Amino acid sequence: MKKNKTYLALKEEVWDRNLCSGCGACVSVCPADALFFSEESEVFAPLSSGYCKQENDQVPCGACYEVCPRTRPKKEEILGSYIQLTGAKSKTEIAHKQSGGAVTALLLNGFLEGFIDGVITVTEDMWTHRPVSILITNSGELMEHAGSRYNWSVPVLKALKTAVITKKLKKIAIVGTPCVVQAARLMKTSSHDLIKPYGESIRIIIGLFCTESFDYYTLMEKILKNTHNIPPYVISKMDVKGKLDLNLKDGSFTSIPLKEIEEAIKDGCRVCTDFSALDSDISAGSIGTDTGWTTLIIRTDEGNQFITSAVHSNSLELSGITDLDAIMRLAEKKYNK
Numbered sequence: 001m002k003k004n005k006t007y008l009a010l011k012e013e014v015w016d017r018n019l020c021s022g023c024g025a026c027v028s029v030c031p032a033d034a035l036f037f038s039e040e041s042e043v044f045a046p047l048s049s050g051y052c053k054q055e056n057d058q059v060p061c062g063a064c065y066e067v068c069p070r071t072r073p074k075k076e077e078i079l080g081s082y083i084q085l086t087g088a089k090s091k092t093e094i095a096h097k098q099s100g101g102a103v104t105a106l107l108l109n110g111f112l113e114g115f116i117d118g119v120i121t122v123t124e125d126m127w128t129h130r131p132v133s134i135l136i137t138n139s140g141e142l143m144e145h146a147g148s149r150y151n152w153s154v155p156v157l158k159a160l161k162t163a164v165i166t167k168k169l170k171k172i173a174i175v176g177t178p179c180v181v182q183a184a185r186l187m188k189t190s191s192h193d194l195i196k197p198y199g200e201s202i203r204i205i206i207g208l209f210c211t212e213s214f215d216y217y218t219l220m221e222k223i224l225k226n227t228h229n230i231p232p233y234v235i236s237k238m239d240v241k242g243k244l245d246l247n248l249k250d251g252s253f254t255s256i257p258l259k260e261i262e263e264a265i266k267d268g269c270r271v272c273t274d275f276s277a278l279d280s281d282i283s284a285g286s287i288g289t290d291t292g293w294t295t296l297i298i299r300t301d302e303g304n305q306f307i308t309s310a311v312h313s314n315s316l317e318l319s320g321i322t323d324l325d326a327i328m329r330l331a332e333k334k335y336n337k
């Protein structure tokens, strides 16, 4: 029997060393559905039911190990290669957009033109801000889910199993932070028989710039609710720009220094060096453009085709103005940490 590395190696090399990013790729591809994340606070690596096709029944597998980005060496690139760096914004109003709404506009156009049949991303409960991994299959739903979720207690790629295996979608867009993008790219390039159906179903990978994300319980319950007396239901929008900015539902605004929320940063983020989602087709962020715009790094021909189509159909407006130095400063800081 071919000896692949299984969840036991993943546990030893990643979970037990606090290196897990929480991307959910291993959970998604396990054919035995044996891996899962605990609902309990501050447990931040997958767990196993103890059953493994290869370890228990000698059926060749190792799917989980194959897709884990944390078993691969660090990429020696800061911003990576790209075709174009541009500012962009949606031509139509997107109520909950984070920056220029460009990511939502691109995905809406993708549905309209038939380029995509599903989007894997993160949404949140509007009351508790608790994040949820979600498969979106139409444009109406997509509009509802614009905006960034900085809380993380959700394995994003978990919903991919439903999309690929249950619903048999073939043109899936993945939206995620760089760790999620790395796992999605591993799926797309893998020749492993159990991973190929996943890779062949992913059409486009959109990465979000990322410095860090936060454990839900530590940030929302311990720090904001208990220390600052800001319960989740009074918050209308969160943003992280050198500090945690909170727009509250009564119209007021407050900021909390990053120092005060540092303990909520996930362990897996502390070892992460990819700011700009090097493995994406298109990366998107707020730094580098004015308020109301999204910075886009277009990296691949597929990404370029999505952008060109969205511009031609009048969904997306581009502006050449971007501050490369500002993006590089953040990317270098993360790379060198």
Ligand SMILES: Cc1cc2nc3c(=O)[nH]c(=O)nc-3n(C[C@H](O)[C@H](O)[C@H](O)COP(=O)(O)OP(=O)(O)OC[C@H]3O[C@@H](n4cnc5c(N)ncnc54)[C@H](O)[C@@H]3O)c2cc1C
Pocket: 094, 096, 097, 098, 099, 100, 101, 102, 103, 104, 105, 121, 122, 123, 145, 146, 147, 148, 149, 150, 151, 156, 175, 176, 177, 208, 209, 210, 211, 212, 213, 240, 284, 285, 286, 287, 288, 294, 295
């Ligand atoms: C955890 C996190 C950290 C970030 N850190 C930075 C930073 O340091 N600097 C910077 O310039 N930009 C950062 N960004 C990116 C920025 O907040 C915006 O997402 C980006 O500018 C795109 O804006 P938009 O208006 O075009 O997106 P929108 O049109 O608002 O669409 C956003 C899309 O992203 C999806 N989404 C939201 N949160 C998540 C998530 N956690 N995982 C997967 N999908 C998600 C939504 O479902 C939606 O489809 C971060 C984003 C996240 C989620």
Ligand code: SF4
Pocket: 010, 014, 015, 019, 020, 021, 022, 023, 024, 025, 026, 027, 045, 046, 067, 068, 069, 070, 155, 183
């Ligand atoms: S980084 Fe992703 S693939 Fe690796 S163990 Fe964590 S959840 Fe699984």
Ligand code: SF4
Pocket: 021, 177, 178, 179, 180, 210, 211, 212, 213, 266, 268, 269, 270, 272, 273, 274
């Ligand atoms: S810093 Fe961002 S990209 Fe890196 S592990 Fe954390 S959430 Fe993922």
